[in-house]
Amino acid sequence: DTGVSQNPRHKITKRGQNVTFRCDPISEHNRLYWYRQTLGQGPEFLTYFQNEAQLEKSRLLSDRFSAERPKGSFSTLEIQRTEQGDSAMYLCASSRTGGEETEAFFGQGTRLTVV
């Protein structure tokens, strides 16, 4: 396994357009997370899946944002009617459940620029 994979790596879009990002987690990981990171800040939690169930959503995740993980494997994050404030790095991470909290492995991220 090559780790968490995110596509595309970069996306430039015009304001008002919709964008979709994909995350492929490590294959045996049942937990998947989306975070957003803006310049000079730490990653902020957006949402969390365990298998195909979306168990937690941040209030940062406005109605324009939706995430899915249809078969408990890959996940998509869609942003509708993008705004300039959506410009950020979108990070995906995965982990597995275990007796202790296990580490999360992060992808390289998708950098979104809204012009």
Add this chain to the structure above:
Amino acid sequence: GNSVTQMEGPVTLSEEAFLTINCTYTATGYPSLFWYVQYPGEGLQLLLKATKADDKGSNKGFEATYRKETTSFHLEKGSVQVSDSAVYFCAPGSTLGRLYFGRGTQLTVWP
């Protein structure tokens, strides 16, 4: 929810200097504690972790001890190298595996 306060950066050191990056947290219960590192142009990588009080996490010469009494998890390294230049993030976890990141501390090491 959990939160973290991390030492403000940037931190600039000469090679072989001693490094401390302070981290204090607030949390419900006793979560695992993590330090992640982000090298220029790369994704976040786990540097070290500690899962219970008094545990010491260590990796690549870095160490951090889980201090329940002071709710701290300070990162230390005895002798930094130029290759340690990166952004360091302290993050308490949660039972769902979610991480609570601080703003990060930029470290620059000069030869």
